[in-house]
Amino acid sequence: MPEETVVVVERAFTDAQFWIICAGLAVGSFALRFGFLALMGGRTMPEAVLRHLRYTAVAILPALVTPLVIWPAATDGVFSLPHLAAGAMTVIAGYVTRSALGGILGGIVTLYLVQYL
Numbered sequence: 001m002p003e004e005t006v007v008v009v010e011r012a013f014t015d016a017q018f019w020i021i022c023a024g025l026a027v028g029s030f031a032l033r034f035g036f037l038a039l040m041g042g043r044t045m046p047e048a049v050l051r052h053l054r055y056t057a058v059a060i061l062p063a064l065v066t067p068l069v070i071w072p073a074a075t076d077g078v079f080s081l082p083h084l085a086a087g088a089m090t091v092i093a094g095y096v097t098r099s100a101l102g103g104i105l106g107g108i109v110t111l112y113l114v115q116y117l
Contacts, residue, residue, distance in 0.1 A: 061100065065090070086111035 013021065045053075069087035071077040089110035094103025 082111055082114040085114045 065087065069083050070079070072080045072083045074080070075083075086107045090103045090107030093106025094100060097103065097106075
């Protein structure tokens with residue numbers, strides 16, 4: 001009979017260190033946002049800046065999703081055709097419907113259909 005292997009995983013941080021890091025990140029994030037708003041508050045931004053800021057939200061979703069499509073965690077980073085098909089359908093559905101929600105729903109439906117067909 002084979003012997004069982006026990007894997008011991010050491011934690012990188014104590015609970016106190018973890019919460020101190022979280023609090024520090026929260027303060028830093030708040031300071032960055034507040035600093036920008038406090039410096040720009042009441043002033044009109046140049047049109048070029050406003051034009052670039054309009055594309056920020058559009059760039060966030062692809063930046064978050066692309067690594068998950070190319071190296072899906074569900075397959076331990078191995079290429080997966082269902083994930084690629086869902087990513088492609090998300091882009092197509094988003095373009096056709098002109099809606100982020102339409103793209104997301106199209107991708108979800110495609111992922112589950114391709115996985116279970």
